[in-house]
Amino acid sequence: MADLRDQTLGFRLRHEWPAYVYLLPVTVVLLVLNAYPIAYTIYISMTDFGTGGRGSLLSYHYIGLTNYIYAITNQSSTVLALIGNSFFWAGGCVALFLLVGLGLASVLNQPLRGKSIYRTLILLPWAFPAFITLLVWAGMWGYEYGIINGVLNSVGIHSVNWLLSSPDAAWAALFITNVWLSFPFYTVVFLATMQAIPKDLYEAASIDGAGTLSQFRRITLPYLMPTIVFVGLMGFLFTFNNFYPIYLITNGGPGLSTQIFITESYNDAFGAHGASPLYSTAAMYSVLDFLIIIVLTVVVIWKSDLTRNWLR
Amino acid sequence: MKPRRRRRWARLAKRVASHVILIGACAFALFPIYFIVVTSLSTLPIAGITAHVLVPSPSTITTASYGTVLYHLSPNFLTLLTNSLIFSGSSAAIGLALAAFTGFALSKFNFPGRRTFVYFILLISLFPGVLLVIPFYFMFSSLGLIDTYLGLIIPYSAGAVVFSGILVKNYMDSIPDDIEEAALVDGLSRTQAFFRVLIPLCYPVLGLAAFLAFIGPYTDFALAHVFITSNNLWTLALGIYNINSTDQGAQNYGLVTAFAVVMSLPIVVFYMVFQRYIIGGLTLGAVRG
Numbered sequence: 001m002a003d004l005r006d007q008t009l010g011f012r013l014r015h016e017w018p019a020y021v022y023l024l025p026v027t028v029v030l031l032v033l034n035a036y037p038i039a040y041t042i043y044i045s046m047t048d049f050g051t052g053g054r055g056s057l058l059s060y061h062y063i064g065l066t067n068y069i070y071a072i073t074n075q076s077s078t079v080l081a082l083i084g085n086s087f088f089w090a091g092g093c094v095a096l097f098l099l100v101g102l103g104l105a106s107v108l109n110q111p112l113r114g115k116s117i118y119r120t121l122i123l124l125p126w127a128f129p130a131f132i133t134l135l136v137w138a139g140m141w142g143y144e145y146g147i148i149n150g151v152l153n154s155v156g157i158h159s160v161n162w163l164l165s166s167p168d169a170a171w172a173a174l175f176i177t178n179v180w181l182s183f184p185f186y187t188v189v190f191l192a193t194m195q196a197i198p199k200d201l202y203e204a205a206s207i208d209g210a211g212t213l214s215q216f217r218r219i220t221l222p223y224l225m226p227t228i229v230f231v232g233l234m235g236f237l238f239t240f241n242n243f244y245p246i247y248l249i250t251n252g253g254p255g256l257s258t259q260i261f262i263t264e265s266y267n268d269a270f271g272a273h274g275a276s277p278l279y280s281t282a283a284m285y286s287v288l289d290f291l292i293i294i295v296l297t298v299v300v301i302w303k304s305d306l307t308r309n310w311l312r
Numbered sequence: 313m314k315p316r317r318r319r320r321w322a323r324l325a326k327r328v329a330s331h332v333i334l335i336g337a338c339a340f341a342l343f344p345i346y347f348i349v350v351t352s353l354s355t356l357p358i359a360g361i362t363a364h365v366l367v368p369s370p371s372t373i374t375t376a377s378y379g380t381v382l383y384h385l386s387p388n389f390l391t392l393l394t395n396s397l398i399f400s401g402s403s404a405a406i407g408l409a410l411a412a413f414t415g416f417a418l419s420k421f422n423f424p425g426r427r428t429f430v431y432f433i434l435l436i437s438l439f440p441g442v443l444l445v446i447p448f449y450f451m452f453s454s455l456g457l458i459d460t461y462l463g464l465i466i467p468y469s470a471g472a473v474v475f476s477g478i479l480v481k482n483y484m485d486s487i488p489d490d491i492e493e494a495a496l497v498d499g500l501s502r503t504q505a506f507f508r509v510l511i512p513l514c515y516p517v518l519g520l521a522a523f524l525a526f527i528g529p530y531t532d533f534a535l536a537h538v539f540i541t542s543n544n545l546w547t548l549a550l551g552i553y554n555i556n557s558t559d560q561g562a563q564n565y566g567l568v569t570a571f572a573v574v575m576s577l578p579i580v581v582f583y584m585v586f587q588r589y590i591i592g593g594l595t596l597g598a599v600r601g
Contacts, residue, residue, distance in 0.1 A: 012424055018502060019421035022413040023429065026473060029410060033470040034436040037447035041439075044447070104337055107330050114331075120584075121338040124345060127583035131531040131549060132572045135556050136348055139565060147347055147366070184341065188591055212326075231595065241440040243534060262440055269446045270538050279446065286443040293438050 038290070045283035050276060060280075067284045078256065078264075082285065086260040086292075089174070090240040094232050096179050101186025102224075106216060108187070109194040119188070126184035134248045137177045141249065163250050167257035170250045174258060178245050186231065193227045194220060233300045237293065261289035352377050352569035377566035381574060385551065387543045389574075392551040399464055399529040399547060406469035407476060407525030408518060414473070415480025415514075416506055420492060437474035442534045449538055459541045468529040476521035479593055483517035484510065520593045523586075527579065548575050 045067060049060035071079050104122065108115060125133065140147050141162040149159040162173045197220065205215050243262050246252065252259030252267065268282035347366070355372045382389050417423070418430065448467055449458070457463030487510065495505035511518070533549045540546060546554075552571045583590060 009424055012422060016421045016423035019417040019423040019426075022417035022421075026410050026414045026433075026477065029470045029473060030433060030436060033448075033467060034439065034444070037444050037451065038436060038439050040447040040451070041443070044450075104333070107333050110330065112327065112330055112334075118334045118338060122334075122341050123584070123587060124580075125341050127580040127587075128345070128576050129527070129531040129579050131533055132552060132576050133344060133348075135552060136344060136569065136572055139556070139568065140344065140347065145565075151366075180340065180344065183337075185591070185594070188587075189595060192591070234595075237438075241442070243440070243442040247534075262442055265443055266445070266534065269449075282446055286440070286446065289443065290439050293440075294435070297434075297438055 041283045041286050044280055045287045047280050049283075050279040067280050071281075071284060079288075081256050082259060082261050082264055082288075083292075085256075085258060086240055086289075088171075089242075089246070089258075089260050090236045092171075092175060093178050093182070093239045093242075094235045096175060097182050097186045097235055098228060098232055100179060100183045101190050102228075104183070104187040105190035105194055106220065108191050119191070122187055123184045125180055126182075126188075130181050131244055131248075133181065134177070134244050137180070138249045141173045141177075164254050167254065170254060170258050174245060174249055177249060178239070178242070181245070182235070186235075189231055190224065190227065193224055197223045237296060237300070240293065240296075241289065261285050261292075265289065348569045348572055351565055352573050354566055377564075377570035378574070380567055381570045385555075387546055387551070389551070391544060392546055392548045395545055396530055396548040398461060399468055400526045402465045403468035403471065403529045404522045404526040406465075407472055408522040410469070410473045411476035411480050411521040411525075412511065412514070412518060414477030415484050415517075416510065418477065418481040419484035420489070420506075420510070433474045433477070441471060445535050445538055448535070452539070458539055459545060461545070464529070464536065464539055467535060468532070469525070471528040472521070472524045476524055479521055479524075480514065480517055483514055487513055516589055517593065520586075520589050523582065523590070524593070530579070 043062075046062055046064055047060045048063050048066075108119060112118075139145075143149065143159060143161045143164065146162070148162070153159060160169055162169045164170075201219050202215055205219060210218065240260075241262050243266065246258060246260055246263045247266065250258045252263050265282045265285040268278040268285065270277065350366065350368055353373050353375065354368055355374055355376070385392075418426065444467070452458050452463050452467075455463075457466070491509060491513070492502075492505050495509045496502065500508065529547075531549055532547075533553055536547050536550050537553070540550060552568065552575060555571060556568045
């Protein structure tokens, strides 16, 4: 409790020790199910565990940073592609989320007939479990039988081989799908923030002759800035490791063109890349992903006042 | 034109443009959902042809796909549903208890090491959950827990614990200390005050924490795909993935979409009813939706 903050360590220990009892279960869970597996992953990334014939599945050895050095010297194009794709994916998605979310929220934030109906309908995609709708979206982008090509054909546009022909088409499919999944959430969050802006600010501005656009720029945007920064940064961190859209729709293809760290790592260990699992490579990509996320988060905490109030 | 008239025209144009934008957004939002529902109700198709039926005539509407999903799947739908409920239910129960204790300790105690602890849980929660599957696989196979209920319930329970813990902490921060102090003055111990006074005040956020812990396993594929090998442990998520990826699915999109509707419906209703709480929670209280 706040009034105890100035007390000595011994006093605090005597009075606040029950906290440790309450935290015991979660500490055990986090040590066994998070800290140990993370350490284990770092260890595997420094072994030759299933490195495509170089180590065997039954006996593997500690080889230090060999995997990392090998990746940088011999597979730098893959590593660079993964870094580039991960940032492009997260950055591109967040830019679109903010753009669409802010745009629709501003349109909804005016007196308009049927507003609550629009709001409810727009919110629907968000209510569906993403895993399920992503499976359906994967089918919708299909070349031969997909409904999207079906609709395009009916207005006289030729079918596009969305997922297999070119990186651009595959990225477009991914971005559109992910915007569909996420724009409802961003729209409603921004709308809620806009509705909290005091109305008399706008009245005063319009008496002074400010138009819609300059009201948006001078009042709405500054007021929204903290929310935009917070939601945008959280969205970036989430999207950077958002596994299912890419795994279920392009699975990194065509080639490596839409592969990000998390899908590459999962596939190296459990799938798609042929019969022999590349556990140490998968672990190495996990570690690289983790390191990038840590650096980004430190920047977020350091730069943002908003995180401070729930870290307090 | 007189200025006043021009202003009226501008206002009308703005209103029309607003409706056009919103109708476009709604069409985008609803199209896949409409497609799912229509396809699930269409006549059992041959080789994906239903994918092109967007305006079905009333005579071709059938619930045959739903019949197949509910009664003729192997493993059958009831098994999948039961397994999903076992995994999600136990994960929700354990996750809820962990989140409540964590939130209470972090919110109402000023113990030495509190800040360090928050940074510690934040740091390790940054490791992507999907990638924990790799070390889990080796840990759990050496314990003989692969392909068992327990083997999935354990990692599932830990899934949302850090996020939910911070969620509960934030909520408890907003409950004045006076309330707890009044309970102490009335002769309750701190533990009693927690269970009898604070927990009832926290029902909304605890409900959200339970829901988040429930939804994770309900839609998990990454872990279940690796951990479950026998059919009788399959979950709904594995069921729909399998229908979708086998020939059965490619030839019969009606089944995939009917399964999608049945599996989503309870979640959609829950989301729409409790949207305010969920949005407030997902933004960690930074925005009250």
